[in-house]
Amino acid sequence: MERVVVIGGGGAGTAAATITKRLNPALKVSVFTEFTDIAYSPCGIPFVHGREIPSFDDLFLSTVERYREDGLDMRMETVVTDIDLDRRTITTKNEPEGFDQLILCTGFFWEQPDVPGVNLEGIHYVKDIRKSMEFDKQLDSMKRIVVVGAGPVGVEMAGGLAHRGLQVDLVDEGPWVLHEILDPDVAKPVHDSLQARGVTLHLGTKVESFEGDKGGHVCAVHTTDGIFECDAVVTGLHKVPNTALAEAAGLKLGTTGAVSVDDHMRTSAPGVWAAGDVVEIPHGLNMIPIVGLTGAHAYAQGRVAAVNITGGDLAYDPVWVPWGMVAGDYTIGGFSMGENLAKSIGIPYVLAKGVGITKARYYPGAEKTFVKLLAEPDTLRLIGGVIHGGEGVKERCDFLAFAAKRGATLYDLAYMENIYSPPIGALFEPIQIAAQNALAAQRENKLAVA
Amino acid sequence: MSSLSDARRNLRERSEKHLRRAVLSELGRGQPSTVQPYQPKGGRLWRALFVPVYRRVPWSAKERAMGALGMTATGWKAPEREPAEPWRPPADMADRVQAKPAAPTEAASDS
Numbered sequence: 001m002e003r004v005v006v007i008g009g010g011g012a013g014t015a016a017a018t019i020t021k022r023l024n025p026a027l028k029v030s031v032f033t034e035f036t037d038i039a040y041s042p043c044g045i046p047f048v049h050g051r052e053i054p055s056f057d058d059l060f061l062s063t064v065e066r067y068r069e070d071g072l073d074m075r076m077e078t079v080v081t082d083i084d085l086d087r088r089t090i091t092t093k094n095e096p097e098g099f100d101q102l103i104l105c106t107g108f109f110w111e112q113p114d115v116p117g118v119n120l121e122g123i124h125y126v127k128d129i130r131k132s133m134e135f136d137k138q139l140d141s142m143k144r145i146v147v148v149g150a151g152p153v154g155v156e157m158a159g160g161l162a163h164r165g166l167q168v169d170l171v172d173e174g175p176w177v178l179h180e181i182l183d184p185d186v187a188k189p190v191h192d193s194l195q196a197r198g199v200t201l202h203l204g205t206k207v208e209s210f211e212g213d214k215g216g217h218v219c220a221v222h223t224t225d226g227i228f229e230c231d232a233v234v235t236g237l238h239k240v241p242n243t244a245l246a247e248a249a250g251l252k253l254g255t256t257g258a259v260s261v262d263d264h265m266r267t268s269a270p271g272v273w274a275a276g277d278v279v280e281i282p283h284g285l286n287m288i289p290i291v292g293l294t295g296a297h298a299y300a301q302g303r304v305a306a307v308n309i310t311g312g313d314l315a316y317d318p319v320w321v322p323w324g325m326v327a328g329d330y331t332i333g334g335f336s337m338g339e340n341l342a343k344s345i346g347i348p349y350v351l352a353k354g355v356g357i358t359k360a361r362y363y364p365g366a367e368k369t370f371v372k373l374l375a376e377p378d379t380l381r382l383i384g385g386v387i388h389g390g391e392g393v394k395e396r397c398d399f400l401a402f403a404a405k406r407g408a409t410l411y412d413l414a415y416m417e418n419i420y421s422p423p424i425g426a427l428f429e430p431i432q433i434a435a436q437n438a439l440a441a442q443r444e445n446k447l448a449v450a
Numbered sequence: 451m452s453s454l455s456d457a458r459r460n461l462r463e464r465s466e467k468h469l470r471r472a473v474l475s476e477l478g479r480g481q482p483s484t485v486q487p488y489q490p491k492g493g494r495l496w497r498a499l500f501v502p503v504y505r506r507v508p509w510s511a512k513e514r515a516m517g518a519l520g521m522t523a524t525g526w527k528a529p530e531r532e533p534a535e536p537w538r539p540p541a542d543m544a545d546r547v548q549a550k551p552a553a554p555t556e557a558a559s560d561s
Contacts, residue, residue, distance in 0.1 A: 173488035175478040180470075184481035191483045204485040224488065253455060255462045255521055262525025282523035286513065289523050318529055340477055344469045347509055381531065407531035 001028045003098060004309060005090060007080050007245065008105030009033030010042075011295040012276025014067075015302030016103045016309075021071055023310040030073040030099075032080050032092060037129055038064055043295055045132045046153065049139065050160020056133050083249040085269050101271050101309050104246055104259065105302065108277035111237040113148055117210030122218040122232045126153050135232070142231035143167060146221045148207055150177035152325055154236025155194070159328045161234070162197040169228045170194070171202045171221065181323065183338040183372070186388050193328030202228075239292045241278045254280045256291045263315040265305040273309060275301035284318035284405055285336060285383055286345070293319065322401035324387075324394040333393040335401035336384035339450065342374055349374040349383060350447050352410055352438030356430025358390035360422035369393065371434040373400070373410065377449045380410040380438075387430075396431060410435040458520055468496040469504065 004027050006017045013031060021029045031038075039062040047053040064074050075092070082091035089096040110125045112118050124135050139145075143166065147158040150172035158170040170177070176187035177194065191201060202225045210233065211220040221228045241258035252268035254260040258280035265273045276298035280289035297319065307314040324333030342349050352373040359366040367390030374384040382404040387393050403413070414436045418429035441447040471487060478484040504512070516522050 175474050175487040176481075176484045179474055179478075179487075184478040184484050187478075187481060188483040204488050206488045206490070253459075254523075255455075255458050257459055260523075260525075263527060266525075280523075282526050284529050286516075287522040287526065287528055288516065315527065318523070318526060340470075340473060343473045343477065344466070346469075346505060346507070346512055405529060405531070 001026065002100045003028040003030065004101045004103065005097065005099035006031045006103045006105060007033075007090065008107055008276065008278075009035060009038040009076075010105060010107045010276060011298035012107075012278075012302035012305075013103070013105035014039055015299040016105060016273075016275055016306045017072055017302075018067070018070065019303050019306035020103075020309055023306060023312075025071065027310070028073060029071070030075060030097070031067070032075045032078050032090070034077060034079045035128060035130075036077055038062075038067065038074070038076070040129050041295070042127060042129065045126050045129065046156035046160045049132070049136055049157065050163040052160065052163065056129060056136070059129065080245060083245055085249055085272065088271075102273065103302075103305050103309070104251075104267070104272065104274040104278060105276045105298075106242040106245055106278045108239040109242050110235060111240050113207055113210075113235060113237065115207055115209050117212060117218065120210050120212040120218040121216050123210065124232055124234050126157060126234065126236065138232065139164070139166070144228075144230045145169075145232050145234060146171060146228050146230040147234045147236060148172075148221070149236040150174060150201075150203070151180065151236050151238070152178065154234070155190075155327050156325065157234045157236060158199045159194055159197055159326075162194070162199045168199045169202060169221075169230070170199050171205050171207055171223055171225075171228070173204065173206050175204055177201070177203070178327065178332075179340070181334065181338070181340075182332060183340050183386050185372075186332060186370075186386060189330050189388065190327045190332060193330035195328075197328050199328070239277060241280075241291055243278060246274065246278065254289045256280045256289055258289070258291045260289075263317070264308045264313075265301055265316060266308075273305040275305045281316070282318040283336070284320045286347070287318060288345075290319070290321075293321065294323070317405070320401040320405045322394075322397040324397050330388070331390065331393045332386070332388040333397040334384070334386040335397045336382075336404055337374070338372070338384060338386045339374065342384060343450065347383065348377050348449050350377050350380070350438065350442075350449055351375075352413075352434040354430055354432075354434030354437050356428060356433045357426045358392055359424060360420075360426050363422045366426070367391070369396075369430045371396070371430045373413070373431070373434050373438070375410050375438070377447075380442075382408050382410070382413070392425075400431065410438050414439050454520075461519075462521060464493075464496060465500065465504070468493055468501055472497065472501045 006013050017031045040060045044059040078092050080090050147154050147170045158168050162168045205223050205225040209222045210218050213219040246259045252260045259274045261279045267274050280291050304316040320336050322335040354371050357366045369390045372386045387396050419425045420427045474487045
């Protein structure tokens with residue numbers, strides 16, 4: 001029987017394994033993971049800590065037993081230490097195991113702060129649900145937490161822990177939170193919302209060291225803005241692709257340091273595939289490889305690998321990265337890139353900005369939604385955008401990422417159809433308003449190229 | 451990793467870091483609730499030379515250079531972004547719009 005080995009039990013690994021088995025039940029599919037659990041949503045962890053979700057149990061989608069019932073060979077708490085591409089084996093517990101096809105889904109680890117004291121007890125990384133369950137129990141007796149890094153996870157953790165009633169200091173070197181994805185014109189509502197929850201922001205601030213008590217537990221964070229005493233530290237810096245196995249096996253890595261794959265999720269070695277946070281994927285606009293995508297991307301890549309392993313011919317498209325989250329209580333999102341990234345790369349653009357409302361203006365709960373679109377100066381094709389405020393941010397970002405991928409222009413959006421139903425949508429769609437404003441500016445020769 | 455791929459990765463990492471830092475300082479200036487980013491020591495040459503030179507190069511030339519240096523993905527098909535000529539309003543749309551009465555209010559179109 002031909003054997004497919006999957007290393008990693010996250011979104012990409014479980015998708016690759018279950019879909020491979022479903023498409024070809026004759027295959028033996030083995031999943032190796034170093035963790036105890038599988039098929040849970042790590043993205044939900046900050047909201048359990050924040051008591052917005054009642055229990056960690058709610059994050060589990062399935063069980064190991066269920067996967068076994070479906071015919072998968074589940075190797076839990078089993079670390080793969082080596083891949084031998086010549087012999088077509090992996091090594092676990094000093095024993096070789098053969099494979100015919102290998103899918104590498106080893107995910108990521110969190111970047112560690114490069115400062116003294118980083119190995120103290122009480123410095124927590126949001127990833128493994130078992131460790132998070134333990135941390136959650138400890139939080140009951142804690143009062144003050146320092147969150148290092150105002151990226152998406154750091155912001156969610158800071159907002160969640162403050163919601164739980166803890167005193168939270170959020171420290172970041174950047175000039176506003178989420179500065180790698182968010183434009184500065186959105187900083188104020190985001191900061192206001194976090195501060196309303198009780199988060200104290202220390203921006204433009206570098207962590208210099210972690211101080212430990214006599215027991216070796218972190219008790220303070222030394223920064224350029226002063227010393228913050230704490231009971232624990234939560235870090236939320238960058239995701240780093242976990243490529244140790246791939247690199248040791250000689251697989252080609254790309255310019256981000258992640259595993260290089262083609263659009264079928266094939267690595268540089270025959271019969272070896274990779275998906276999820278361990279790989280880099282080109283951005284649809286410029287074909288520059290990027291990392292740090294979402295669980296939805298990981299699952300879709302795992303599916304592509306599975307289809308192709310079982311004889312299909314499915315290509316994964318370059319990505320336009322719709323994203324969204326709630327920072328404090330304020331909803332923000334975007335797709336592809338905002339001004340911040342476009343300016344950094346040096347891509348010229350024109351702006352289309354507009355403010356609409358989420359429901360009919362007379363319907364209770366109507367809120368403002370702010371739309372900023374970036375378009376190519378000559379064709380007015382969409383290249384990115386940032387949306388914030390109220391309901392529907394996620395849906396607008398999903399739609400706009402798809403529209404950009406298909407080459408939609410501001411002309412298309414200015415005259416798009418939209419739903420008008422008082423409880424869910426106003427007469428004028430905010431996206432339309434932004435695009436119309438840009439066309440009006442163009443007619444008056446006021447559409448400036450940035 | 452080969453020294454070439456190490457060099458590519460290093461180039462990307464450093465150039466991105468300095469380009470992004472420069473933009474953060476500029477874009478955030480004057481925006482409410484923002485501060486100046488932390489400025490680490492070092493990287494003076496990148497700030498003083500690389501960033502200004504990079505910015506003077508047109509995007510089309512940058513794209514070509516990135517491709518030549520192997521900074522873009524291989525084994526992928528660049529997306530077709532022109533499935534059809536996008537719809538555009540007639541040339542005299544501006545006149546027509548101005549000739550029409552103001553857009554109806556929501557209340558007027560409630561039914």
